[in-house]
Amino acid sequence: MSEPIIQMIGVSKWYGSFRALTDIDFTVNKGDKIVVCGPSGSGKSTMIRTLNWLEAHQEGKIIVNGIEMHKKMKNVDAVRMDIGMVFQHFNLFPHMTVLENLMAGPMWVRGVKEDEARKTAMKFLDRVRIPEQAEKYPGQLSGGQQQRVAIARSLCMKPKVMLFDEPTSALDPEMVAEVLDTMIELANDGMTMVCVTHEMGFAKAVADRVVFMDEGAILEESDPHSFFDNPQNPRTQNFLSQILQH
Amino acid sequence: MLFADTVVADPAVHKPKVMAIIFIIGFVIFSLMGLNDTIFGEFLRPAIGEPAESGLLGNLAIGMVISMIFTANIILIGFLPFRLQVLIVWFELLLLFLTFYYSFGLDFAFIRSKVWFMISQGVFTTLYISAISITLASIVAIFGAVAKLSSNGFAYAIASFYTSFFRGLPLLMQVYLIYLGLPQLGYVIDAVPAGILALTLCYGAYMTEIFRAGIQSINKGQWEASRSMGFKFGLTMRRIILPQAMPLIIPPTGNQFIAMLKDSSLVSVIGVWELMFLARTLGNKDFKHMEMLITAALIYWCLTMVLEVIQSRIERHYRTISH
Numbered sequence: 354m355s356e357p358i359i360q361m362i363g364v365s366k367w368y369g370s371f372r373a374l375t376d377i378d379f380t381v382n383k384g385d386k387i388v389v390c391g392p393s394g395s396g397k398s399t400m401i402r403t404l405n406w407l408e409a410h411q412e413g414k415i416i417v418n419g420i421e422m423h424k425k426m427k428n429v430d431a432v433r434m435d436i437g438m439v440f441q442h443f444n445l446f447p448h449m450t451v452l453e454n455l456m457a458g459p460m461w462v463r464g465v466k467e468d469e470a471r472k473t474a475m476k477f478l479d480r481v482r483i484p485e486q487a488e489k490y491p492g493q494l495s496g497g498q499q500q501r502v503a504i505a506r507s508l509c510m511k512p513k514v515m516l517f518d519e520p521t522s523a524l525d526p527e528m529v530a531e532v533l534d535t536m537i538e539l540a541n542d543g544m545t546m547v548c549v550t551h552e553m554g555f556a557k558a559v560a561d562r563v564v565f566m567d568e569g570a571i572l573e574e575s576d577p578h579s580f581f582d583n584p585q586n587p588r589t590q591n592f593l594s595q596i597l598q599h
Numbered sequence: 600m601l602f603a604d605t606v607v608a609d610p611a612v613h614k615p616k617v618m619a620i621i622f623i624i625g626f627v628i629f630s631l632m633g634l635n636d637t638i639f640g641e642f643l644r645p646a647i648g649e650p651a652e653s654g655l656l657g658n659l660a661i662g663m664v665i666s667m668i669f670t671a672n673i674i675l676i677g678f679l680p681f682r683l684q685v686l687i688v689w690f691e692l693l694l695l696f697l698t699f700y701y702s703f704g705l706d707f708a709f710i711r712s713k714v715w716f717m718i719s720q721g722v723f724t725t726l727y728i729s730a731i732s733i734t735l736a737s738i739v740a741i742f743g744a745v746a747k748l749s750s751n752g753f754a755y756a757i758a759s760f761y762t763s764f765f766r767g768l769p770l771l772m773q774v775y776l777i778y779l780g781l782p783q784l785g786y787v788i789d790a791v792p793a794g795i796l797a798l799t800l801c802y803g804a805y806m807t808e809i810f811r812a813g814i815q816s817i818n819k820g821q822w823e824a825s826r827s828m829g830f831k832f833g834l835t836m837r838r839i840i841l842p843q844a845m846p847l848i849i850p851p852t853g854n855q856f857i858a859m860l861k862d863s864s865l866v867s868v869i870g871v872w873e874l875m876f877l878a879r880t881l882g883n884k885d886f887k888h889m890e891m892l893i894t895a896a897l898i899y900w901c902l903t904m905v906l907e908v909i910q911s912r913i914e915r916h917y918r919t920i921s922h
Contacts, residue, residue: 407823407826407827430829430830430831431829433826433828433829438823438824438828440820440823442818442820444818444820444823444824445824446821446824446843447843448842448843457828457838458828458829458830461830461834462828462829462830462834507828510828510829
């Protein structure tokens, strides 16, 4: 299982004169579950957003499904269709019901028939365990439910890889677990996942690899066992001691 | 409603000092108006004798009586609940307004003979010109707003030139420029299309800003979610952004429609048979300008009142469904 879905080779990115990403080398293989962590402002969100090119990089190469992402590319939408993205603030479409949210993508960009889209949508709503909310609007759901709908919405597009950008950071504490449970199930089903999160329990439970970033660079990348028990980089040690002391 | 404080001060109309001042001011003003040769003098004939000969004393007495009625009216209204207050004050102001025009000695038979034609021809023309113009202006505004938000220099330049030009020129001048200017280019345009074009372009410019603000107010996350699922720009705009911007766009657009209804009177200068044009031409023939102008004014007022009610309904509708 070493078929790369996403490759970043020497990627750098600047905001004006501020260097947000520095020489990132990073590979996601099929079936990988990768957790990215690091202090705030370390560039982890920027990195995950360059993967489907919501942010552009300036140097290096990003190759997704064999297609290189660059400014003049014609088929960026085709690439993005295969990459599911879950945001910190859910970004559900508030003027559409949960079911419509789930059916929109497949119907509008994949050309799936309405009946089939509805069937798929209900299947994934079942999987995130909120089929009874199908006819409600996102504003009527709790944060945890909204995030599970957002995950289901991405899954309806049948993505090859799922990106999670701090999916539990905007949630009330009692709702974190339900979202993490959904993500763990997804990981157990074999979905390829890249996840920016501070949930170290989740990292220990599902991650094949944990990546530590600081100041726009990847400082350490290893399996969770050695990452948590035997971190090499002093800044990783410092970070872990800070978030694990409570 | 503004923020309602929990601690309520005594209303000013229940403070003796304030009411005394109002009474005195009323007394002075009404006395100075010298009303003894009007209907008020007739009323007070038992007290002041022959009104025309009552002089200063008569005027003071009339001023005193009117000011007393006025002050008592305010105090009494002050005791009523909010809705009733609004209703009574509206009614009183309307009554004042009507007496004011009644005192012109208008020829009501003349008004009755013309009013049906003014409504069937004038109101109809005014409404359909405004309705077509606001619809076209909305379409112009969508394109204008997208162009103003685009990173394309040409599009931005054209859109900002357009809004600057049509917001910068008086509408009356635009009406003339289009009606008289286009024939110079070899295209003779009828009065009605010229009027619609002028209103469309002028209001499209204002509404471009409304649409731009509406589109900009939608969270960036909506774009990101759409784009990350592979929605193209047009699809995202049509199905995700505009439907969410509509609750913000429609209320001010309703306002624009009300304003346009009245501004459509400007196209009367190029001979469109709308309400204002009829008011002037029908009155001119018989030298009954005031009759027709006041009738037209009242019709405009009624129309805008109906529209304001509809507008507030729409606003309430969008407030309740926006999550």
